[in-house]
Amino acid sequence: MAETHRPPEQFTLRMRRYDPESGEAPYWDEHTIELEPHRSVLEGILQAKAKFDGSIGIRCSCRAAICGSCGVRINGEPGLACHTHLDHAKASSKDGVIEVEPMGNMPVIKDMIVDMDAVHWKKVQRVTPWLLNEGPQPEREHIVPRESMVDITQTMACIQCGACVSDCLAMEVDPGFIGPAALAKAYRFVGDPRDEEQRERLLDLSEDPQGIYDCTHCFKCVEACPKDVNPMGQIMRLRRIAGADQHINDQNNGHRHEETVVTLIKDYGLLHEAEMIPRSYGGNSWFGKFHPAAGKELLSSLPVAIRGIAKRKMSIKIALFGHKIPAQDLKAVQKIYEKVESKPERYELNLYVTGEDE
């Protein structure tokens, strides 16, 4: 049954304040509020605003994790203020005081309010975020598979809150990276059977050096997303469709690199670093290393390799001949490959269709 009713408790909020008109640097501001522990951090902030200081700036509207306004960082982690319980936030704080800051990777306008237009919406606009279907429309609806609509509903569920953008490590290094939210939005069209320019979209996103292959697979966006949109998963699906289905060999060597990793692990059970770089550039076979681009890349990576050997992070033997794992382990790895590859369809993780009947 529902959580047993708990009486209000005191919580202290430490908010990152910034007044662009003051000429002063950002500072921390503390207020103690009183609410039931399962109430949200947003409700706490709104109480502080109502009782103590109406000038605290935070965007908010629905209070139900559906409008996407109140993206912030709580104790350093991105999320929606309305979607985080006070007691949980207190438990995850370093000193019992709940820290609330503006999201990262976007300029701060005031207090917890960031400039989403300058970053997030610009990137969304970059992926041609509308259905491309200019032909004559059917009299009634398009007839499309039931599963396809359920599938893209996962990315339709994105509320554009920016939590994933806030925490994207690739974007921190390369601010031009299209990023998790916009790429998830792109999947919403690529996965939509009504869209007529699937291949053009994939070519565009593969060939762009800041496109789908710029993602570093760090899972930060998956953890950040309050709606289980799984942006990184959508980026990986874009890669699968671009590479495996559409055979797009992008100029960034992103697809070749992926294939190389897959093949090397299948063959050796572990990565073979010396093979990986040339193959990623020259093609996924032993001969790939003789490709001029591969040679060039290999040469340029020599200093790193030498440093690795000097610091004993790598041995010359392993660098040249790769890792060796016991035969039965290699067999086990290859069994996994057999199992996955023998499936008639690619296994696509979609949180909307993982429920089971009981």
Next chain:
Amino acid sequence: MPSHDVLIIGAGLAGQRAALAAAQAGSSVAIVSKVHPVRSHSVAAAGGINAAINVADDWKSHAYDTVKGSDFLGDQDAIEIMCSEAPKEVMHLEHIGVTFHRNDSGELDLRAFGGASMKRTAYVADITGQAILHVLYEQLMKHHEQVERYEEWFVTSLLQDDSGRCTGVIARDVRSGRMEVLKAKNTILASGGAGQVYSPTTNALIVTGDGIAQAYRIGAPLMDMEMVQYHPTTLVENGLLITEGARGEGATLLNSEGERFMEKYAPNKMELASRDVVSRAEQTEILEGRGVGAHGEGIYLDITKVPRKRTLEALREIVNIGKDFAGVDITREPIMIRPGQHYIMGGVKTDVNGATSVEGLYAAGEVACVSVHGGNRLGANSLLDTLIFGRRAGEHAAARAAAMAMPDTGDAQLREDVAMIDAIIARPRTGRRVSEIKQELGETMNQYVAVYRDQAGLEQAHEIVKRLKQESESAYIDDKGTVFNQDVLGAIELGYMLDCAEAIVVAAIERKESRGAQFRTDFPERNDNEWLKHIDISLDRNGGPPGPRVTYSDVTITQWQPEERKY
């Protein structure tokens, strides 16, 4: 100064649909919203959109259900337009990209909804409003050259020339604090309802009746303001909405005795009777001591009967709401709900093209009252209302604008609004806090102007609202800045809310019968002889202090005569 053929205030479904329709008709269009468009409250509409698209269905059946749902207060000419145009509109949404759920044949799937005689609700899981809103915004991004967007601009007043015509708005860029005149041949209000007048409410914090009050202040009459919908399933914890789609999928309502009490109140439709009926039934159970929870303040909504896979796929949002906001796994145990304020059937009175009685001013969506919902709106008819009448208002305003010259506006109103904001910021800290007045208003309305009403309570509410209006004149704020001064906007919104509240209370006092959402315990019967008519509230500006004036208008009846309403 910026000028446009058609200027739209509000960027929810009605506003965005109006903008796209007006742009398609060739007008120069701008859309103004106090929040980013995808934050608009349409995003929270969960369950779906009604349209008679099943070949076995008929729009007339949809229209009849709507008329009956309205308790015969809806205008039938408008209802006929809405229901007959619904299938085409839903197909249009499908064509531009809405990801409607499909059946096994790949056609649009339909779910059951309250007050409907068959399954006719198209849906996207339980994020239908979000899906449609985001797809319309995709279209706005696509047509960015035809539609100028003023995102995070707050409207402080409607402009009116000497002849009474509306000639645009005064708006404040929230980010910079800059105030500007936005001139327009035609202005369309699409800024939503006034749910924040109540506390608790399912409505978002931004739903503060801005458009209703702005129109009222320049002389446009409001209609059906007494008709305030309480949704049967809102979370006891904090008033958040649990979609009617849950009951559409088979969830039941249980009282403290484990009884499926709707058998007593609506033996045929049970949990899928219209919302006013279900909310009253729940309230009666609670008042008679059969509520659940520590203080008997709730009712159980039992979703466990719905197959778990179906719940996870089609009711995902409320699975999350249950988990995150009530600590309940709705697939395994019942969740505690109660009736809560959800929707305002009333609004700025318009004709079937969205035109108000003020020249140059249109309204569409929850801000407007056409009236298609009359005394009670059916679930999944609100999205339809916003889209049909948003489009019609956009098309009509564009057609009219083509033959009009750009009006002249001075900057007198601009100077007045700048001074008004400066004055609020300068108020001494001697009165009450804006937030306190807002809280008292919400609690008052929820106590006296709720599911059950009576003369004494309504008069009490009226007195309180009048006092709060006075107190609001000197209510102070903390923020003295210009960049994102949300505090000062809150003070202006409070004024809007108080105007709406007064109109609601005055109309509720006026209607001495029970119909739809208005149930008067002192007048418990529907009285068609005296009250089969709309109550119009307009601002009386002739002599004395301005205040609400009551008049009446006829209900349009085309093919369905009033009859006893049973579910």
